[in-house]
Amino acid sequence: MNAITTSNLCKIYGEHIAVDNLNLSIGQGELFSLLGVNGAGKTTTIKMLSCLIRPTSGNATILGDNVNEKPQAVKQKVNISPQEIAVGSNLSVNENMELIAGLYGQDNKTAKESAEKMAMLFGLESVLKKKAKHLSGGMQRRLSIAMALISNPEILYLDEPTLGLDVLARRELWDTITTLKGKVTMILTTHYLEEVEALSDRVGVMSSGKLTAVGTVAELMEYTGTNKLEDAFIVLAGGVL
Amino acid sequence: MKIYIFSKRNLKEILRDPINLFFGLAFPLVLLFLLSVINANIPPEANNPMFEINNIAPGMAVFGTVFMALFAGMLLAKDRSSSFLIRLFTSPMSAIDFLLGYTIPMLIMVVVQATITLVTACIFGLPINVNIFLAVFVTVLSSFLFIGIGLLCGSIMNEKAVGGICGALLTNVTGWLSGMFIPIDLIGGGFQTVTHILPFYHSIKAIKAVLAGDLIAILPHIGIVFAYTIVIYFIAILSFRKTMYGDN
Numbered sequence: 001m002n003a004i005t006t007s008n009l010c011k012i013y014g015e016h017i018a019v020d021n022l023n024l025s026i027g028q029g030e031l032f033s034l035l036g037v038n039g040a041g042k043t044t045t046i047k048m049l050s051c052l053i054r055p056t057s058g059n060a061t062i063l064g065d066n067v068n069e070k071p072q073a074v075k076q077k078v079n080i081s082p083q084e085i086a087v088g089s090n091l092s093v094n095e096n097m098e099l100i101a102g103l104y105g106q107d108n109k110t111a112k113e114s115a116e117k118m119a120m121l122f123g124l125e126s127v128l129k130k131k132a133k134h135l136s137g138g139m140q141r142r143l144s145i146a147m148a149l150i151s152n153p154e155i156l157y158l159d160e161p162t163l164g165l166d167v168l169a170r171r172e173l174w175d176t177i178t179t180l181k182g183k184v185t186m187i188l189t190t191h192y193l194e195e196v197e198a199l200s201d202r203v204g205v206m207s208s209g210k211l212t213a214v215g216t217v218a219e220l221m222e223y224t225g226t227n228k229l230e231d232a233f234i235v236l237a238g239g240v241l
Numbered sequence: 242m243k244i245y246i247f248s249k250r251n252l253k254e255i256l257r258d259p260i261n262l263f264f265g266l267a268f269p270l271v272l273l274f275l276l277s278v279i280n281a282n283i284p285p286e287a288n289n290p291m292f293e294i295n296n297i298a299p300g301m302a303v304f305g306t307v308f309m310a311l312f313a314g315m316l317l318a319k320d321r322s323s324s325f326l327i328r329l330f331t332s333p334m335s336a337i338d339f340l341l342g343y344t345i346p347m348l349i350m351v352v353v354q355a356t357i358t359l360v361t362a363c364i365f366g367l368p369i370n371v372n373i374f375l376a377v378f379v380t381v382l383s384s385f386l387f388i389g390i391g392l393l394c395g396s397i398m399n400e401k402a403v404g405g406i407c408g409a410l411l412t413n414v415t416g417w418l419s420g421m422f423i424p425i426d427l428i429g430g431g432f433q434t435v436t437h438i439l440p441f442y443h444s445i446k447a448i449k450a451v452l453a454g455d456l457i458a459i460l461p462h463i464g465i466v467f468a469y470t471i472v473i474y475f476i477a478i479l480s481f482r483k484t485m486y487g488d489n
Contacts, residue, residue, distance in 0.1 A: 053486065054486060075331060076333050078331065080328060082324040085324075087325065089323070090253060090254045090257040095253070099247075099250050100328070102243075103247065103332045103333075104333065105242075
């Protein structure tokens with residue numbers, strides 16, 4: 001069974017077609033990168049797949065549950081690390097993680113254990129009692145991703161997860177994401193193409209709401225007759241080399 | 242359980258902001274003290290009961306609840322602008338979980354605030370009796386109006402706009418149109434008519450009635466406040482659902 005399957009998925013705002021007949025299949029445990037210039041439809045797609053917005057038409061199935069028919073069942077299986085750092089500013093690191101664990105149904109004891117586990121995974125042990133607003137941007141980003149993982153999601157959406165991170169923090173996060181590959185299905189959106197090359201199993205390129213190509217990095221370069229992912233992306237995104 | 246967890250988070254977010262604590266708990270007490278000092282300096286021959294404790298205590302209890310609109314609105318607007326709400330919308334929480342999760346902490350604040358304000362008013366001469374507890378209850382009922390206004394503003398406005406509307410504008414409108422600071426019934430005319438149409442005057446009248454032990458007199462006043470509250474909550478729920486389901 002695929003983790004994610006979309007069938008003619010559309011989102012239309014007035015006259016603007018944000019996502020245009022998206023047909024996509026993503027396997028379980030796969031890390032799929034969704035690329036596109038700003039406004040290409042990546043975030044709108046993720047929002048539909050995580051039941052944040054309703055599709056105008058078409059369907060999406062997440063591990064067997066339809067986003068239109070069973071949004072609550074879908075929500076129990078997915079989590080998101082939004083583009084902006086989304087943490088409770090006056091809550092401590094620990095409280096932020098336990099909050100999300102609790103909202104996904106974990107009891108107090110399990111939530112505490114999950115928070116400890118995430119703190120170790122993301123190097124947050126030394127700042128557990130610190131309020132989120134007093135953390136550096138990099139640490140806030142780590143906390144944001146830890147909050148996305150604490151519910152043990154089967155599907156994780158990472159919307160520009162390394163935005164604002166320094167090189168070391170970015171590499172550490174790449175290592176963490178790599179350890180999740182095969183266990184958690186991930187959709188990654190990013191503008192850093194080296195990140196895509198380092199992490200992705202497959203890549204999809206969106207342009208003006210349409211999915212223009214899907215394949216491995218090597219397949220996309222071969223398809224476009226280019227030697228670099230950046231060149232392949234420019235061709236597929238409708239730019240000029 | 243989700244409502245409890247989310248309410249706890251919201252209460253912590255509010256209480257950990259010292260400005261909220263000042264405006265929520267201390268500011269009504271400061272005003273109570275200042276107005277009591279003014280009252281003490283009004284000569285008896287002036288025959289002006291405007292700032293007597295029986296009149297200012299209900300006003301201060303209501304004035305404290307106006308800040309709940311600011312707290313609820315600011316918290317919701319901040320959660321929206323920081324994408325924290327997007328994270329929560331992805332979780333298996335329902336619209337009811339959200340609305341109660343934002344409302345319950347405000348009600349807890351109102352109970353504490355109204356109790357402190359009215360007990361302090363007893364030090365300044367408000368009669369100590371069981372009506373104090375009933376007055377806290379009526380204050381809680383009337384506070385739904387302001388919490389609803391806060392949730393409505395927080396659903397559709399940014400933090401800056403919420404600060405302007407719920408902070409500056411609403412506190413002034415409530416202050417002047419409720420009879421808190423000016424004798425509306427003495428002014429009369431069109432101004433009095435407007436204040437009687439709006440709910441703010443009736444919030445204070447209901448608390449005054451309960452403090453006077455006239456429980457029957459509460460009903461028409463609290464009825465008008467509730468009519469406004471139902472309409473405002475209905476619009477707030479619609480606006481919040483629109484935000485939640487991304488239809489805007």
